[in-house]
Amino acid sequence: MAINLLTDRGTPLERQSFTWKDLVQKPISKLDDDAFTRVRTILMNGVELDSLRIKQVILRMNGPLRRPIAQLMRAEQHQATLVNWLIGADHSPIETTIGYEQTAIEVTASVAKLETDPYLAQGYRYALLEDFDHLYRYSALLDRLEGKDANNITQGYTDIVPARPTMVHHRAPEHDLLEPYPLDASLATKLHAITLTGGEYQTHDYYMNIGPLFSDPMARQLYAEIASVESQHITHYGSMINPNESLLEKLLLQEACEVWNYAACLEQEDHPRIRAIWERFLDYELGHLSTVIELFKAHERRDPAEVLSDGKLPPGIAFESHREYLREVIAQETSLRKDGTQFVDEQGEGESSLAYRAQMNADGSPSETVSATYRWTPGTELAREPELVA
Secondary structure (H helix, E strand, O other): OOOEOOOOOOOOHHHOOOOHHHHOOOOOOOOOOOHHHHHHHHHHHHHHHHHHHHHHHHHHHOHHHHHHHHHHHHHHHHHHHHHHOOOOOOOOHHHHHHHHHHHHHHHHHHHHHHOOOHHHHHHHHHHHHHHHHHHHHHHHHHHHHHOOOOHHHHOOOOOOOOOOOHHHOOOOHHHOOOOOOOOOOOHHHHHHHHHHHHHHHHHHHHHHHHHHHOOOHHHHHHHHHHHHHHHHHHHHHHOOOOOOOOHHHHHHHHHHHHHHHHHHHHHHOOOHHHHHHHHHHHHHHHHHHHHHHHHHHHHHOOOOHHHHOOOEOOOOOOOOOOHHHHHHHHHHHOOOEEEOOEEEOHHHOOHHHHHHHHHHOOOOOHHHHHOOOOOOOOOOHHHOOOOOOO
16 A cells, blocks of 8 residues: 555544544444454554553643644544444453454464564564463353353454463563664564554453453453453563653654554455545544644654654554464464563573462462363354263
8 A cells, every 4th residue: 555654644633523423333243244354443443542542641741732632632532432333232241352352363463473573573472372362261251151152253263272371471570571672673663562552451451341340250350360461461562662762753653553554454454334434544644643743843853754764654464364373383482481571481480470470379360260171162062062971
């Protein structure tokens, strides 16, 4: 897609308008629409919410930027609403959770393959294995509470098997950190980290809101456990981002990230009505980016090309099944652990993580309990042959 971040102007911010009916459109269908339409919807909601988050930080820290930031935030709020409201009432909370984990798996797998920095690519694969195991644990919960097959949501694109067990994901905070990318890293490297940080933030917040609403005590514990891991992932991915970038530099990258992701969604979306939304918001985000470019030039007296290079979009996320790639990663890297910012084998794991994990699992592991008798087969337990009793 021939887009240039430096020259394409998009729809001006003042012409971006909505009505309430416009914001709340017909939702997608969990069964009739392709699972990757849901994946794109969940991803873009996370990207939009993260854009709101960085703008709120800037609003609190920079007086001269308050007015334009408030204007940008209103547009981002309405975009996030329209996108998020595409998830309909035919999804139960656990089914939506399955969609969130499938999104984390397939998007992170694509980013890991795209990333050219070996250390950061390892970081993506490391957390990828943990989200993969989360899908398995939540699939067991869906089977237990609703008698449903998670494959109705994943539609056969994503395997439902264990990976690195969730009970060993719990690390002491200092072992969640990674070395940040350098200031002169490629634009692609920066966009990858920003995208996945936003995605994990969204997942964490969803689990924190949904978890307390269950009456089943094991469901409440499982959401608490995995929400804690998702908070670790926010630290994991967020620490990839260089802390020495200026606020406006971060905002410039955030807007470029939104353009990059909407362009990939538009390019691969087959649903005509949803495709039109991606096209509209791609144009809107180019308008936001143009606004921020002018702010960047006016307030930092810098050329945006220092951040956006030649303005060409890097290769986008591939919204497709990564089954064979994932099987290779599971086979080769499930035993990896963390020691500080480095990846090590099980024997080299940081000692403070071992103590932290022992404390958290002292009364048992919800993720192990919920899946103790579960093994995914098509059709849930109602379709399984009964075990013979000796």
